[in-house]
Amino acid sequence: MATLELNNIVKDFAGTQVIKGVDLEVKDREFVVFVGPSGCGKSTLLRMIAGLESVSSGDILIDGQRMNEVGPAERGLSMVFQSYALYPHMSVEDNMGFSLRLAKVPKAERREKVLEAARILQLENLLERKPKALSGGQRQRVAIGRAIVRNPSIFLFDEPLSNLDAALRVQMRIELARLHEELDATMIYVTHDQIEAMTMADKIVVLQGGIVEQVGSPMALYHHPRNRFVAGFIGSPKMNFIDVEVRDARGEGVSVRLPGGGEYLVPVDASGCQAGDTLSLGIRPEHLTLDDNGPLEGEITVIERLGGVTSLYVRCHGEEWILVTDGEVSHRVRDNVRFGFAPARAHLFAEDGLALTHLERHPLVDVERRQNRASTAADVS
Amino acid sequence: MLVPLCMTLWFSFQRYNLLNPFISGFAGVDNYTYLLTDPALWTAMGNTLLLVGWVLAITVVGGTLLAVLFQQEFFGRGIARLLVIAPFFVMPTVSALIWKNMMMHPVNGVLAWLFNLFGFQAVDWFSSLPLTSIILIVSWEWLPFALLILLTAIQSLDDDQVEAARMDGAGPIAIFWFITLPHLKRAISVVIMIEMIFLLTIFAEIFVTTSGGPGLASTNLAYLIYIRALLDFDVGGASAGGVIAIVLANIVAIFLIRTVARHLET
Ligand SMILES: Nc1ncnc2c1ncn2[C@@H]1O[C@H](COP(=O)(O)OP(=O)(O)O)[C@@H](O)[C@H]1O
Ligand SMILES: [Mg+2]
Numbered sequence: 001m002a003t004l005e006l007n008n009i010v011k012d013f014a015g016t017q018v019i020k021g022v023d024l025e026v027k028d029r030e031f032v033v034f035v036g037p038s039g040c041g042k043s044t045l046l047r048m049i050a051g052l053e054s055v056s057s058g059d060i061l062i063d064g065q066r067m068n069e070v071g072p073a074e075r076g077l078s079m080v081f082q083s084y085a086l087y088p089h090m091s092v093e094d095n096m097g098f099s100l101r102l103a104k105v106p107k108a109e110r111r112e113k114v115l116e117a118a119r120i121l122q123l124e125n126l127l128e129r130k131p132k133a134l135s136g137g138q139r140q141r142v143a144i145g146r147a148i149v150r151n152p153s154i155f156l157f158d159e160p161l162s163n164l165d166a167a168l169r170v171q172m173r174i175e176l177a178r179l180h181e182e183l184d185a186t187m188i189y190v191t192h193d194q195i196e197a198m199t200m201a202d203k204i205v206v207l208q209g210g211i212v213e214q215v216g217s218p219m220a221l222y223h224h225p226r227n228r229f230v231a232g233f234i235g236s237p238k239m240n241f242i243d244v245e246v247r248d249a250r251g252e253g254v255s256v257r258l259p260g261g262g263e264y265l266v267p268v269d270a271s272g273c274q275a276g277d278t279l280s281l282g283i284r285p286e287h288l289t290l291d292d293n294g295p296l297e298g299e300i301t302v303i304e305r306l307g308g309v310t311s312l313y314v315r316c317h318g319e320e321w322i323l324v325t326d327g328e329v330s331h332r333v334r335d336n337v338r339f340g341f342a343p344a345r346a347h348l349f350a351e352d353g354l355a356l357t358h359l360e361r362h363p364l365v366d367v368e369r370r371q372n373r374a375s376t377a378a379d380v381s
Numbered sequence: 382m383l384v385p386l387c388m389t390l391w392f393s394f395q396r397y398n399l400l401n402p403f404i405s406g407f408a409g410v411d412n413y414t415y416l417l418t419d420p421a422l423w424t425a426m427g428n429t430l431l432l433v434g435w436v437l438a439i440t441v442v443g444g445t446l447l448a449v450l451f452q453q454e455f456f457g458r459g460i461a462r463l464l465v466i467a468p469f470f471v472m473p474t475v476s477a478l479i480w481k482n483m484m485m486h487p488v489n490g491v492l493a494w495l496f497n498l499f500g501f502q503a504v505d506w507f508s509s510l511p512l513t514s515i516i517l518i519v520s521w522e523w524l525p526f527a528l529l530i531l532l533t534a535i536q537s538l539d540d541d542q543v544e545a546a547r548m549d550g551a552g553p554i555a556i557f558w559f560i561t562l563p564h565l566k567r568a569i570s571v572v573i574m575i576e577m578i579f580l581l582t583i584f585a586e587i588f589v590t591t592s593g594g595p596g597l598a599s600t601n602l603a604y605l606i607y608i609r610a611l612l613d614f615d616v617g618g619a620s621a622g623g624v625i626a627i628v629l630a631n632i633v634a635i636f637l638i639r640t641v642a643r644h645l646e647t
Contacts, residue, residue, distance in 0.1 A: 050548065052544050052547065052548070071547075072544075072547050072548050073547065073548060073549065073550035073551075077548070078548065079544075079545070079548050081541045081544070081545060082541075083539065083541045085539065085541035085542050085544065085545040086542075086545075087542060087545075087546070087559070087560065087563075088542075088563075088564075089563040089564075089566075098546070098549050098551075098559070099548075099549035099550050102549060102550045102551055102555055103550060146545075146549075150549070
């Protein structure tokens with residue numbers, strides 16, 4: 001239904017630059033997630049797309065049309081706010097039909113459209129209620145319903161689930177993904193929660209300090225982070241980083257020396273680095289394995305048992321490492337353990353934070369989100 | 382609290398004139414029949430209602446519009462807000478004197494000067510438009526109060542709601558009508574209730590400016606009681622007027638509190 005293009009978007013708030021030149025392309029029917037730490041400019045960027053905030057410089061194009069000077073209502077977008085922003089004195093039905101009422105749509109047609117949206121969201125029984133008489137999850141649905149009724153070309157969501165409890169959040173996450181399939185609409189979704197980003201996105205945009213750090217599929221971000229920030233931001237617990245010394249740089253990769261003396265050949269593009277350089281090695285906690293012959297050794301300082309998995313905090317040569325291991329490990333605090341990892345799982349970052357390119361791309365990088373769930377459309381056919 | 386009330390009730394059934402101690406004894410409902418058949422009472426009641434009604438209308442409508450205006454960002458907003466609130470802190474007697482001698486004076490007043498400037502005949506406010514003049518003065522006194530309450534209320538309006546309405550296609554007027562005004566409903570009820578209680582007993586402004594005249598043209602209930610009690614020295618009649626005023630005020634108050642309470646529930 002709609003595409004979106006941002007060209008070198010900049011936003012100044014009274015002298016401070018909050019968005020520092022963002023380029024982005026959103027394809028038709030794509031589910032794009034903006035993710036980043038609090039205050040990085042996600043909401044500001046979304047509000048500029050919505051037309052609620054002016055653009056200091058750069059262009060916003062919707063379906064190829066320049067939209068910078070077009071008002072928020074005329075852009076054909078709907079936005080769902082974090083606070084839901086329901087009109088408290090109107091019933092659910094009036095809330096959902098407000099835009100149509102302003103557009104002078106006849107009452108019968110209005111009701112029909114509201115009922116249709118209510119059916120999709122299972123709100124039929126609540127149409128007479130005021131927002132105050134609804135639970136958080138129901139209010140959320142009404143806010144989404146209000147967005148659907150306008151039949152927008154692009155849906156915008158600003159942290160829509162952050163006021164819900166954990167169980168409801170999981171449920172709404174799945175529901176939103178289902179909605180995306182059912183409505184076949186372009187959606188842009190802002191969150192600081194990387195789990196929401198990873199589970200829902202076709203494409204994730206990682207923002208930091210008003211700059212796009214990386215754009216890519218969830219698996220691309222996980223397996224091939226462009227720099228140290230993205231590597232640390234995506235994944236939980238956070239990736240381990242340690243300084244290593246380059247022993248040798250050749251065609252098959254870079255050979256590095258770990259603090260304990262072990263040596264690993266990491267299969268990355270070695271151009272631009274040479275023996276003696278210091279690099280930062282990144283390895284995810286879930287890729288570290290307990291191994292009696294492993295090259296690293298340390299003392300366990302903290303154990304967090306979650307049942308299914310266990311996190312071990314291990315002190316090794318002055319650095320704290322986190323390992324995520326099997327839930328069944330029987331180690332105690334102060335035990336000494338040895339561990340290691342598969343070299344292909346490691347990442348190397350140069351001094352400027354950029355990752356050295358892996359020689360092989362991970363096979364899951366190009367998996368499309370749609371392949372992750374049974375499509376409702378496919379069920380019907 | 383009960384003693385003055387009981388005394389008023391007692392006196393309202395007595396013959397009691399301060400000038401003539403020989404007029405005394407139980408009067409029964411004479412004071413009331415005298416008062417209720419007195420055309421002055423009905424004139425005074427009418428004036429009271431006109432005064433209260435118009436002042437409420439002017440302060441609520443004006444206060445709402447000013448609150449919306451002062452909600453916008455503009456240069457010098459803080460100082461402008463302060464200036465607009467200031468009249469509320471001027472004593473009624475003083476403000477009435479200011480209006481009488483500096484604003485509405487037919488020769489020296491600012492309004493007369495303005496009228497002359499534009500080639501109109503200066504108006505002798507207090508003799509030709511007595512009630513209107515008083516309504517203007519009282520509105521000037523109470524507008525800041527309404528504004529203060531409504532501005533506080535308008536500041537608690539959620540920005541997201543306004544933005545959601547903008548996304549839904551609402552312009553400034555639609556936002557005012559469908560979002561701002563419903564949000565202010567409670568605050569407006571509170572303003573009306575509090576103002577009503579004070580406006581029913583307006584006295585100083587009338588005393589200082591028109592003295593209820595010419596004739597009874599600007600006499601309200603409170604002023605009528607004063608005329609009866611202290612100008613005619615008829616304590617019995619004045620007490621009866623007082624009782625009527627109390628009854629009237631209670632009817633209004635009960636009615637108002639009920640409506641407001643209903644609003645607050647929803
Ligand atoms: N209206 C504004 N005036 C000035 N600064 C603002 C305004 N809105 C947001 N900011 C600043 O812009 C930065 C990004 O804000 P925001 O987009 O809300 O971040 P996020 O949604 O990613 O948490 C913050 O540092 C914030 O203080
Ligand atoms: Mg935000």
